[in-house]
Amino acid sequence: MSAATFHYPPKMGKIILLGLEEVIGKGGVDAVLRLGALDEFLQGSPPEAGERTISFETVSQLQQNLEQLYGPRGGRGLAVRAGRACFKYGLKEYGFMLGLTEMAFRLLPLSTKLHTGARAFAELFNKHTDQRVLVEETExxxxxxxxxxxxCWERTSDEPVCHLAAGLLQEALYWLSSGKVFSVEETACHARGDQRCTITIQKMPLT
Ligand SMILES: [Zn+2]
Incomplete structure (x- = not known):
């Protein structure tokens, strides 16, 4: 891999695969990985702690393989569900570090939790991965x-394709609010020619 490539740490790669396995089973994950270009997920030797080894090409390819195997529509739905399933593995891995599992945080009013949680979550990606997240907020x-x-690394598409992110945020909000459902929609996507990918979240829950 060239030095110019961006990466996720292996921990996050593992979280994605665990989430995916919950949705399509171990056989499904094997089939997706066997479709190719995902060698980094299959490498046996454990990397050094904190090392970033899962390239953005690979993360993007995983979603493409999913769409190839299950069809564009099916692959999209599965990616949302996998994103949702990823959350609890992510929480287990990073929740304590983010302070999200502390009782003091859980007792905050929902609006404060949304504000603080979104920033802490963005910080996780900004600090521990080469992904860059910027949170913007209105009333x-x-x-x-x-x-x-x-x-969506190096992808082009007519519509937004970052379904895993939408699913992950949906579940994060569900957890944060102790069981409320929010409108979460990818309204801009780099693959579609937008400047960046934007997941738009309505603060007022639907239920
Ligand atoms: Zn994207």
Whole structure:
């Protein structure tokens, strides 16, 4: 891999595969990986702690393989569900570090939790991966801007393709609010020619 390539740490690669396995089973994951270009997921030797070894090309390829195997529509739905499933593995791995699992945080009002949680979550990506996230907020809306996005890396598409991110945020909000459902939509995507990927979240829950 060239030095110019951006990466996720192996921990995050593992979280994605665990989430995916929950949705399509171990056989499904094997089939997706066997479709090719995903060698980094299959490498046996454990990397050094903190090392970033999963390239953005690979993360993007995973979603493409999913669409190839299950069809564009099916692959999209599975990616949302996998993103949702990823959240609890991510929480297990990073929640304590982010302070999100502390009782003091859990007792905050929902609006404060949304504000603080979004920033802590963005910081996780900005600090531990080469993904760049910028959170913008208005009275009614949170914009999760992915400035450098692994999910659609080097892809072109007529519509947004970063479904895993949308699923992950959906589940994060569900957890944060103790079971409320929010409108979460990818409204801009780099693959579609937009400057960056934007997941738009309405602060007012649907339920
Ligand atoms: Zn994207």
């Amino acid at each position: 009614s809306t949170v914009y999760w801007h992915i400035e450098r996005c692994p999910l």
